[in-house]
Amino acid sequence: MSQIAIYGNFLDFTGLPALGDPADAAVRWRPDHWLLARDGRVVAVQADEPGDDWQKQRHPGRLILPGFVDTHVHSAQIDVLGAWGTALLDWLETHTFPAESRMADAAHAAMISNLFLDGLLASGTTTAMVFPTVHKVSVDALFTAAQARGMRLITGKVLMDRHAPDYLRDDVTGARADCEALIAQWHGRGRLAYAVTPRFAPTSTDAQLAMAGELMARHEGLYMQTHVAENTDEVAWVAQLFPQARSYLDVYRHFGLLGPRAMLAHGIWLDDADRQLLADSGAALSHCPSSNLFLGSGLFDWPAAQAAGTAVSMGCDVGGGTSLSMLRTLADGYKVQAMAGRRITAWALLHAATLGGANALGLAHEIGSFNAGTLADLVIWDLAADPVQQRRQAVARDLHDAIFAWLTLGDERHVVATVVAGELRYQRPATPFTA
Known part of the structure; x- marks a missing residue:
């Protein structure tokens, strides 16, 4: 004992x-x-x-x-920290996708996963919800490294079957098989949990989003993580791709991807109806202020989200964010609200990165x-x-x-x-x- x-x-x-x-x-x-x-x-x-x-x-x-509880971060993107670029969509093509392609190699994926998790621990983060890449080996490597450290980790294979380079696209059949194998091997093992992970609506076909929803319905206790309403160009693109949806967020509702274990990063360009949908479904937002400032995406309306009853947690969003340090991320969170004419306390910021993150993930009994x-x-x-x-x-x-x-x-x-x-x-x- x-x-x-x-x-x-x-x-x-x-x-x-x-x-x-x-x-x-x-x-x-x-x-x-x-x-x-x-x-x-x-x-x-x-x-x-x-x-x-x-x-x-x-x-x-x-x-x-x-x-600290980091509810949105990309393990492979430590290779693009501080990369100069333009707005979100160009930045993905120029920096992120090439870095993620290297995660197909098992030795590289293991090296990056170990380096990434050690970086989180050295920054004061003990729990994380993480995007790896489309490669099954990147998920295995991340789970293996987290298990060795006893960390609470939530992750899953990124789903991306369109509007991405050939070397990063998957397909519905292969993605389903990979997800099922990863769920069977890792979900609920120690402090590990699986997250169904569509990158964002534009990079998944209707068939793949439907498959993601089926996984959520079939397996008890799965999480879901994705991006929503980060950038105005992205929002306009989603409206073109999914004209039947009321909003970007409504795309995920349509495919059964919203619920108490859903975590959506950013949520800058939401309206009141979207915030109410989040609150009613039990889904949560991961506010990523460092990334939002670095990529010029916009200023998150925290008071509006809280007034609607939407749970707000914090994500460093490396590599759009510029540090694995949640402390630096929280300082940027203050600046984002100040730029919008609001002043928030250290308590609100620290709560979002501790108990608020735990509540958003349904883990307040543990962390x-x-x-x-x-x-x-x-x-x-x-x-x-x-x-x-x-x-x-x-x-x-x-x-x-x-x-x-x-x-x-x-x-x-x-x-x-x-x-x-x-x-x-x-x-x-x-x-x-x-x-």
């Missing part, structure tokens, strides 16, 4: 905070406390020091958060908080990484001011250690990385 006790300042959430209230009661702040985990699960968070039968780790003054019985997925953070940041923390007016400064100034350098199900999976090296 493993028993660990970690000392520090614990922050998590008991509910959904308001977007603009720094004093929101949903914030749970427990400084100078001990988290007790037995066999990988949280037993308690308490002020009293436990007995000597616990293996103790002390982190005085450090912030401890639940591991996203420090409630008793959850798995001990947590990250230990320094609030400052240099003398200037130390000074900023020293003059913070209150808790929100300190956490907001950390959030907007911080990055992966602030990660001290990442723990997954009670096991240390990343520890900051004593010396910086050198090539």
Whole structure:
């Protein structure tokens, strides 16, 4: 039996905070406390020091958060991080598709998958919903790497049978066979789950989208992930390809792809009827602010989504996004709302990347908080990484001011250690990385 006790300042959430209230009661702040985990699960968070039968780790003054939940990221696209380009559709053709083609090679897919997941852990992310590529081997490699790290991972073969290069297109029959084999091998194995993954509506025929819906109906507990309404040119293209649909989102409804386990990335160019459809179906949005800024896609209307009852989580969307760091992504989330004339709190941002992501995936019993019985997925953070940041923390007016400064100034350098199900999976090296 493993028993660990970690000392520090614990922050998590008991509910959904308001977007603009720094004093929101949903914030749970427990400084100078001990988290007790037995066999990988949280037993308690308490002020009293436990007995000597616990293996103790002390982190005085450090912030401890639940591991971040990234609900939209592309593993193969670490090869195109920071790639110069134009808008979404041109960027896909120029950078993304060539990088994804290399994932057909098993050795390359394994190397990228291991590098990608280690990058997530080093950035404070312990759970991810991931796009690999159309290649079955890319999914096997990603699941294998996640299983070795004990991570909660949701992924599935990308479906793409039209409007893509020949070297990346699949077909309905072959895609169905690959999906069925992957589901049988990986879905529900440990902390792994399968997601039916149409890339986005324009790259799948009606027959393939119908097949995706059939998979969802046939197999209990599958997830679905795709993109929706990211870019105005994309939205116009969908309207041409699916004239019978009321909207881009309605295409997915028509093929039975919306439901409580559906995650749709972006959702910038939705209307009120779309947001209500998301809320009614139980589907969630993954807000990807870094990618939206980098590709110039638009400004996500977070208040409108929340007012409709749509669950909002966060995705770094590498490689449209420019970092695997959820902390950097959250800082960009603040900027997106500020550009639209809105101000949101550190609490709203952090909730979306922890308990909000867990709720959106139906996994709040397992991740996203420090409630008793959850798995001990947590990250230990320094609030400052240099003398200037130390000074900023020293003059913070209150808790929100300190956490907001950390959030907007911080990055992966602030990660001290990442723990997954009670096991240390990343520890900051004593010396910086050198090539």
